[in-house]
Amino acid sequence: MQKIKVTANDSKRRLDRFLRKYLERATLGSIYKIIRKDVKVNGQRKDNNYVLEEGDEITLYLSDERIAALSAPKKAASRRKSKKTFTVIYEDDNILIANKPFGLLTHGDRNEKKNHLANQVKDYLIEKGEYNPRTEKVFSPAPANRLDRNTTGLVLFGKNSDALRTLNRYIREDRISKFYRTIVYGNLEKKLELHGRLEKDSDTNTVAIYDVNETEGRAIETIVTPIQPLRNSTLVEVDLVTGRTHQIRAHLASIGHPVIGDSKYAKGPAKGFNHRLYESCHLSTQLLHSFRLEFRNCDGPLEYLNGRVFEAPLPEQFEEILEELSK
Template identity: 40%
Template sequence: MKELIINKNDSGQRLDRFLKKYLSKANQSFIYKMIRKKNIKLNNNKAKPETTIFEGDTIQLYLADETIEKFREEIKIEKSNLDLDIIYQDKNIILINKPVGILSHSAKKESSNNIVDSMVYYLYEKGEYNPKVEKTFTPAVCNRLDRNTSGIIIGAKNYPTLKVANDLIKKKKISRYYKTIVKGGIKKDKIIEGFLSKDEELNKVAITHNKRQDSKEILTSIKLLNRSSHYSLLEIELITGRTHQIRAHLASIGHPIIGDMKYGDTITNKYFKEKYDLQSQFLHGYRIKFNKTYGVLAYLKGKEFIAEANEKFIRIEKELF
């Protein structure tokens, strides 16, 4: 018999979901069968799959060590050569300024030089994360940015933080602001509306003014920061957060982002590539604000964090405006 003591990083979830992560190679029917046959108990009592487990609870696994080993997946920490640009961190949260060209999450054919794996490795090296102690939790990020969009990524060092931060983002209690330069002159601040549908095969979205069966409503807030004869410097706030929303939405109203190879203007992109070697969209998630918080992140209420753009973006902005 093996006994597991639930810690704060496993607390607050359903028993069956915890077991599916702990015995990650086992199928759901096996886990349900073991619970039903009392081969898995909670606090030495008959358990129910939907029961919420809390810190201090104990789970008894009346399974052979070989069976547990067979269904367990070893957590491997991949060494990362990525030098993280950390703009803030404390015992719960870590804010990382993601550069252009780096993935937020790992991909099958990619190396460990993505934000998630690099963050896990960084916390492992610091001694803040130990996979041998944790049963199911791995540090995770709460938001994503496109590969060629730079800016602030919110990382959670523990499960309570991950749960609260995800909830705050979902309920729009954390405001996320992006800085971008678009073609053409935008005259005033405004909120633009539309409907977004995604083509999974092409990894591209389309914006329409009328709702389609597969489309989702989008709202994008535009604040004019500066304007020249040919370009506008904008601050964008995502009211809804959909795939490629900012890029596609701005392009749909005739103001594509400079450098955007997927939704941008070919002639404009060619000019900026030749003059500045700009090979990605000028889009930087430069500012976040914790408007309302609670629980483990209550102390961040009203706090604002800013991440500086790369040197190329800074140079383009200065020369255009």
Template identity: 40%
Template sequence: MRIEIGPNEAGQRLDKFLRKYLKDVPLSAIFKSLRKGDVRVNGAKGKEKMFVEVGDVIEIKYMYSNAPKEKKKVYDVEPEFKVTFEDDNILMVEKWPGILVHKDNEGVDPTLTDQVLTYLFRKGEYNPEEEMTFSPSPVNRLDRNTSGIVIYAKNYEALKTLNEMMRDGRIVKNYMAIVKGRIKDGEYRAYIEKREDNNVSSVSDTPGPMKKEIAMTVRTEESTGQFSLVELNLLTGRSHQLRAHLASLGNPIIGDKKYGEKEINNYLANKYELHFQYLYAYKVTFKNPDGKLEYLGNKVVAEKLPPLFKKVKTDLFKFDL
């Protein structure tokens, strides 16, 4: 088997590339072949922790993948997102409630990622037949019924850089939300535990074996006492984090069917047809990007509130105090 490394495979460790490329081959067989010298890179024995570069030629002896290569599916659907920002390396789109970023366990319907792949395929920027292991991928995720900006990397090097920036806290994600009551400005920390059986997260002040630390900052923009419009800075990225954390503080997000208050939600659904949480990922700041994305500087990308959110905000805060 002979493989030539392209730009979307370059920069990966050899063992990790082989694990993705030979999906049905046991890890033990891959590492055994590496030890025996049956995997060669540019004619020399391949070492598991070496990094492959563009133009490298990998030759594999006595190890084969019997599974047909998975063809990354491109749905023939009209992309329904709005492009917020795009260049050669990244695509930032506005996600609307009701669609998943990735498939869940029951996934049948096309996801936001399927729409993005279709969009890039039609533009001639992505062809699944030409890729060995890479496909454009999201860097951040939003819950099904949370709306706002989702970032996609168009190539492997951009994905690697964005993931590193995310881990280092150099991608700042700000949200707008309307919550019940008033909440004091500042930083909030707690611990979250998610139950997979009902997909509900609980928040507490004490750590535990299955709990993960969470943190956010809150700044109030407007308040009537009954409701407050707040800007949220997500410091950690856990599933349902903002929704569950705010609810635990007694300030659930309006419209949130899972963590909110039924009476408030019913009122908003009847008056405005707001059937999802008022939580919008409106701004992304790239802090000190490096590598392939250094040209972004300290770029800020933001979206305006959608019309329905503007209407609800205007009505609820006519007489803010």
């Protein structure tokens, strides 16, 4: 038998979701069975969807050996500390805003499970003494938004459970505006408010853009503002109103102004432009930078962020390409 005291970081989670993280090797069916037969909260049986509160006591009526087997990590080998390659744009007791460099995943994937931004931030907080994985039951600091491997810029992290939940809610409720800087092929002379629908093809890892009146996919909105005309291209700012996979890249390509360096969505003359840019500046992938975050209508534990604006400087390669195309 084991008793678990629910902490602030564990609270406001459903019982089944808490146990899925706590007993990470148990199947979902096993979790439901354990809740029916082998779990009490504050001495009482609870449903799967019971929401835990700070101070609740969970009792697991399982042997220590069974609990150890179900909660053991899938791989026993310990993870080495990830080398810190991000910079901190802003940090307080609740949140951290990281500037993600080029080539770094936000989360791990099947090919890279160790050195990604989420692990780098966790190691940074462990080193500062602000996060101890040994004392936390199921919570770990995590990103509220995600950038592609080759997209640089601002990523939001919640340092505690309440802050992470609030950031996720702000994003769902459109209380954080996300602005990107990029260079697009061709001359864009006026501000555009683009509407359409986007459908993802998981097999090819690409997306298709449809007219706003079509039924395929999900609704998208992208606002593009030209900043500076360049040689056969334009420096622009993009307001990502809806945040879908590859939205900026595909939406801009659909109007004939693909992001420079983007071999996946560029067509026709844009491909030749990209080839010449690779030879002169070694740009081999999309040039896209998450430049600015604006908080508005904030309430709850992060209300103090209301009206705050955070920016990440352009990466060195971006500046070099901007200079080259300005000649």
